[in-house]
Amino acid sequence: MRLLGLETRALTAGLIFSLGTLGAASSQAADTYTVGVEASFPPWAYVEGGEYKGIAIDAMEKIAEDQGLDIEFKDLPFPSLIPALSAEKIDILATGLTVTEQRAKVIDFTIPWWETNDVIVVPKDSDLNVFTAVCCGATVGVQGGSSQKAWMEANVTNSDIDVNLKSYDSYVTAITDMLNGRISAVDVDDTSAQEYINEGRPVKLAGKIFIRAPLALAVSKGDPQGLLAKLNQGIVNLAESGEWATIVHNYIPGVTVPSVPGKMPEYVDTYRKPVAGLPDLGN
Amino acid sequence: MDIYDVLLRDFPFLLKGLGVALVLLAALLALGFVIGLTICLIQLYGPRTRFVQWPLKVYERIFRGVPIIIMLFIFYYGLAGIFDISSFAAAILALGFRSGAYQSQIFRSAFQSIPAGQMTAARASGMTLTQAIRWILFPQAIRHAIGPWTNEFSSEIKETSLAYVIGVVELTRQAHYIITSTQGNVLTVFAVVALLYFIVNKAGNSGLYWLEARLAVPGFEKRQ
Amino acid sequence: MADVPVLRVDDIHKRYGDNEVLKGISLTLERGATKVLIGPSGSGKSTLLRCINHLNKPDRGTIELDGQRITDANIDRMRAQIGFVFQDFNLFSHLTVLDNVRICQLKVKRLSHEEATRRAHEELERVGLGDKAGAYPAELSGGQQQRVSIARALAMDPMLMLFDEPTSALDPELTGEVVKVMQQLADDGMTMLVVSHEMGFARQAADEIIFMEGGYIIEQGPPDVLFSTPAQERTRAFLNVIAEHG
Numbered sequence: 125m126r127l128l129g130l131e132t133r134a135l136t137a138g139l140i141f142s143l144g145t146l147g148a149a150s151s152q153a154a155d156t157y158t159v160g161v162e163a164s165f166p167p168w169a170y171v172e173g174g175e176y177k178g179i180a181i182d183a184m185e186k187i188a189e190d191q192g193l194d195i196e197f198k199d200l201p202f203p204s205l206i207p208a209l210s211a212e213k214i215d216i217l218a219t220g221l222t223v224t225e226q227r228a229k230v231i232d233f234t235i236p237w238w239e240t241n242d243v244i245v246v247p248k249d250s251d252l253n254v255f256t257a258v259c260c261g262a263t264v265g266v267q268g269g270s271s272q273k274a275w276m277e278a279n280v281t282n283s284d285i286d287v288n289l290k291s292y293d294s295y296v297t298a299i300t301d302m303l304n305g306r307i308s309a310v311d312v313d314d315t316s317a318q319e320y321i322n323e324g325r326p327v328k329l330a331g332k333i334f335i336r337a338p339l340a341l342a343v344s345k346g347d348p349q350g351l352l353a354k355l356n357q358g359i360v361n362l363a364e365s366g367e368w369a370t371i372v373h374n375y376i377p378g379v380t381v382p383s384v385p386g387k388m389p390e391y392v393d394t395y396r397k398p399v400a401g402l403p404d405l406g407n
Numbered sequence: 408m409d410i411y412d413v414l415l416r417d418f419p420f421l422l423k424g425l426g427v428a429l430v431l432l433a434a435l436l437a438l439g440f441v442i443g444l445t446i447c448l449i450q451l452y453g454p455r456t457r458f459v460q461w462p463l464k465v466y467e468r469i470f471r472g473v474p475i476i477i478m479l480f481i482f483y484y485g486l487a488g489i490f491d492i493s494s495f496a497a498a499i500l501a502l503g504f505r506s507g508a509y510q511s512q513i514f515r516s517a518f519q520s521i522p523a524g525q526m527t528a529a530r531a532s533g534m535t536l537t538q539a540i541r542w543i544l545f546p547q548a549i550r551h552a553i554g555p556w557t558n559e560f561s562s563e564i565k566e567t568s569l570a571y572v573i574g575v576v577e578l579t580r581q582a583h584y585i586i587t588s589t590q591g592n593v594l595t596v597f598a599v600v601a602l603l604y605f606i607v608n609k610a611g612n613s614g615l616y617w618l619e620a621r622l623a624v625p626g627f628e629k630r631q
Numbered sequence: 632m633a634d635v636p637v638l639r640v641d642d643i644h645k646r647y648g649d650n651e652v653l654k655g656i657s658l659t660l661e662r663g664a665t666k667v668l669i670g671p672s673g674s675g676k677s678t679l680l681r682c683i684n685h686l687n688k689p690d691r692g693t694i695e696l697d698g699q700r701i702t703d704a705n706i707d708r709m710r711a712q713i714g715f716v717f718q719d720f721n722l723f724s725h726l727t728v729l730d731n732v733r734i735c736q737l738k739v740k741r742l743s744h745e746e747a748t749r750r751a752h753e754e755l756e757r758v759g760l761g762d763k764a765g766a767y768p769a770e771l772s773g774g775q776q777q778r779v780s781i782a783r784a785l786a787m788d789p790m791l792m793l794f795d796e797p798t799s800a801l802d803p804e805l806t807g808e809v810v811k812v813m814q815q816l817a818d819d820g821m822t823m824l825v826v827s828h829e830m831g832f833a834r835q836a837a838d839e840i841i842f843m844e845g846g847y848i849i850e851q852g853p854p855d856v857l858f859s860t861p862a863q864e865r866t867r868a869f870l871n872v873i874a875e876h877g
Contacts, residue, residue: 164587171584174420198494200574208574211484296587323589521724528721528780531686532735532787533711542738547725626724626769 156194157349159184160214163199164294167319167375168220171199182371183237184218184341187358193351201293203269206231209344216351217342220315222271224337225391232347232394234355235402236338236386237363240313242272244330245320247303254331257309263288265298265310271337272311299325313337318376338386352394353401359384360402410592414599417585424581425603428567431498431577436563438503443510450511451518452536463511470508475569478505483573498570502563509559517551518544550627553619560611564604578603635698637662637791637822643682643692645675652678653689654846660791665823667833667854670843671869676826679843680795683824684713697790711739714784714792718800720776722768722783728755729764732783740787747786754782758812774805778812785816792816794825830873834858842866 161169161180169178176197188195195216200208205221208214209231222240223233244264246252258264258280266273268291280287290307292298298310299320309330320327341359343351362368363384372381388395397403414421446463453459470478483497492500521544529539571580582600586593638660645653652675660666668676681687683694685706694701701709722731732751736742742750755761758778768776777797784792794813798806810832817823817836827833833840834854841851842863850863861867 164583166587170588171420171581172588173416174423177588198574199576199580201572204572204574207480207484213484294583294587297593300593522719522721524717524719524721525723527686528715528717529723529735531684531710531713531715531717532783533707533709533739534735535707538738542734543723547723550725624725624727625767 156196157188157215157351158198158213159195159216159218160200160205160208161197161217162202162205162219162294163197164296165202165219165316167315169218179371179375180218180220182374183362183368184216186362186367186371187355190361191354191358193354202267203293206269206342209342212344212348215343215349216355220313220339221342222313222337223340223389223392224271224274225389226274227342228392228394231342231345232352233392234341234343234352235359235384235395235399236340236388237359237368237384238315238339239382239386240315240337240339241335242275242311242333242337243314243317244333245299245302245310245312245317245327246308246330248326248328250308250328250330252308252330254333257330258287258311259285261286261288262309263290263307265290265292265302265307267292267295267298267312272313275333275335276311299327303327315376315379318379322376336387338389347394347400356399356401410589410595413585413589413592414596417581420581420584421578421599421603424576424578425607427495427575428564428577429607431495431502431567431570431575432564434499435502435506435567436560438499439506439510439559439563442504442507443512444514446507446511447514447518448540450515452540467508467511470505475501475505475566476572478502479569479573494570494574497573498567498575502566502570506559506563510556513552513555513559514548517548517555520551521547547627550619550622553615553622557612557615560615561608564608564611568604636660636695637664637697638683638824639693639695639698640679640683641693641695643679643689643694645678645682645687645689652846653682655692656843656846656848657692658841658848658851660822660824662822663820664838665817665821665825665836666839666841666851667837668824668826668841668843669828669833669869669873670849671872674843675846676843677795680715680793680824680826683793684710684715686715707739711735711787712790714781714787714789716777716781716784716792716794716797718796720768720773720780720800722776722780724768726767727764728760728766728768728771728779731768731779732786735783736786750786750788751782754786755779757785757815758782759808772805773801774808777801777809781809781812781816790822792821792823794823794827796826796828798827798829828873830858842869844869 161176163169163171163176167178168180169176171177181197184195198214202219205217205219206227209217217231223236244254244257246257264276264287266276266289273289273291276289281289292301295310295312295316301307302310303326314332317329341355343349343355368384369381372379394400446466449459450463478501479498482501483492483494486492486497525543526539529543530536534542567577568579570577578600582596585596636659640656640658643653643656644651656679668679670676678687682689685701696709696712723734726734729751732754733747736747736750737744752761752764755764758781760775760778760782763771763775768779771779797813798809801809806829810829813825813832814836837854839851840854840857842849842857844865850857850861850866857866858870861870
């Protein structure tokens with residue numbers, strides 16, 4: 125009985141502890157902005173040796189420094205990032221985030237800082253090309269919630285092309301599954317694909333889909349924190365100072381850095397004149 | 408750097424992730440214990456009115472019926488408008504409330520397996536309801552509950568790995584970091600992670616079996 | 632003071648749904664008296680016993696213990712002064728014999744550990760189980776368990792003992808040891824109300840036999856009178872049945 129008494133006390137302590145963590149949650153410093161990242165998305169954001177790394181991480185830190193913002197990173201799985209931004213659990217989204225019409229309805233984009241095209245990746249020893257890889261009953265892997273998935277759904281699976289899509293929680297898992305022979309190809313952005321090849325994974329590019337997709341940072345819809353102007357200015361300053369190219373080349377040596385700002389699609393509200401922080405820009 | 412060097416270098420981070428998982432596990436089981444025991448006691452010994460009993464039934468149905476991922480999202484995002492809640496706190500609440508629904512069942516059948524006459528005898532000797540529960544029923548119910556509770560322990564360890572969807576960086580997420588930063592090695596990394604989960608599970612089960620054996624008295628022999 | 636009975640039951644009614652089990656029962660128990668309730672099954676004997684300490688709450692009527700009315704407010708204090716022995720013993724399975732006898736002294740009467748232990752050993756000696764203090768209920772025979780449950784009740788120093796068919800769940804060869812303990816208690820001057828079919832005990836130990844049927848007390852009187860020359864036809868019929876089977 126004494127033993128049980130002890131146990132009850134230990135459990136009570138555990139409960140008090142867990143209530144304590146609840147309290148701690150709401151007492152975060154108010155002027156630190158939380159930057160949501162998907163930290164398993166190299167070269168944009170990942171964790172190595174316990175530290176955040178990647179193009180988006182380094183660039184975001186520079187922008188914050190330039191604009192005098194206090195930031196902290198928070199890792200969330202990719203499908204969770206946009207809901208987290210909508211619910212204002214994070215203030216800024218910084219990852220390899222493609223600008224799409226659908227996303228523009230629920231979050232506000234900064235000016236584009238990168239441009240990608242999608243590529244079809246196949247195993248090194250495969251003889252598929254971009255046409256044979258995406259047809260004839262093939263299964264193509266994409267990351268759930270990604271722009272590649274949306275593009276494939278809009279342009280391929282909804283047409284008479286006979287292709288199955290398989291969603292993964294990350295591209296790395298999709299590539300692994302492909303190398304295990306479960307799927308025949310993976311549709312991914314060219315930046316990531318280059319990374320896989322640089323890392324020495326036995327994959328090759330079967331072909332490119334030129335979609336010229338702009339990538340950008342994002343804030344909650346309506347920009348409740350007033351961050352958009354600062355981020356836009358920060359991006360332009362970063363590009364003009366040449367630091368942007370340095371960061372990018374640090375992660376993807378030899379890549380051509382697109383001009384900043386990139387293509388600004390009309391369907392994005394925040395790209396109409398006057399663009400926050402950059403009144404001369406826009407369409 | 409091959410994957411074994413990376414694993415060796417990043418092992419402290421895996422252990423940190425394991426630590427997060429263990430604290431989450433302890434907190435959710437403790438919360439579930441308190442909720443489960445409270446629900447069970449109200450159901451068995453509380454007012455019999457529908458006004459009290461019906462909401463408890465609804466609570467159980469909801470938390471046992473809704474997939475845990477959805478619960479995690481509801482607690483993390485859904486409560487965002489009401490009060491700001493950290494990923495970790497949301498995970499404790501979502502998993503703990505659900506564990507409470509399961510634990511209430513474990514405790515209910517544990518209490519029900521005690522012959523009703525013992526409660527009567529305790530009350531007839533002048534014990535209050537609370538005293539009778541505390542001194543006569545609870546020590547016996549705990550003995551009956553340890554077996555099923557061990558199952559709950561094992562299944563909740565696995566559930567903690569889902570907390571990464573709302574941004575809790577626990578063991579599985581740390582493993583994911585290694586996999587993505589090294590481009591692959593899914594099998595090797597997850598084999599190590601599986602081993603860590605296995606060790607925790609084994610240690611927890613052994614502890615609970617030890618407790619069961621320790622508390623065993625004639626009439627409450629450890630059942631195999 | 633002397634004329635206040637230990638127990639006064641006045642006009643107790645109890646109904647379960649459509650079935651009125653007790654239809655106005657009154658009786659008194661003087662200090663040191665032993666009364667035995669007999670009657671066919673379903674006559675309401677056990678219900679009456681459980682109504683006395685409100686294990687089943689009476690619908691109507693009053694119970695007084697030593698001149699004090701039992702109410703919802705004082706029920707736990709009153710119950711602590713009424714020992715109750717069940718048909719099924721109802722020992723606490725997770726506790727040793729010693730702890731079974733000690734626990735209510737410690738938790739209800741809040742006696743010191745030493746005092747409770749001393750009283751427990753005394754009562755276990757009285758029921759002849761001094762050597763079983765460390766055993767668990769599951770290790771005892773039915774007769775031994777029932778004697779422990781009597782010791783458990785006695786250790787609370789009750790002013791009244793209620794026995795609800797204490798030998799009915801026992802194998803016939805084990806009833807003797809329990810009856811012997813009850814007999815000894817009656818001789819020692821304990822105030823007792825007993826529901827039992829042990830006619831030998833009733834004849835020897837009872838000051839009065841109360842015959843119940845259909846929720847009423849049909850007849851009561853000293854055992855030698857009631858057993859030999861019952862006034863009521865129904866009492867006679869019941870006694871004949873008992874004689875044939877017992």
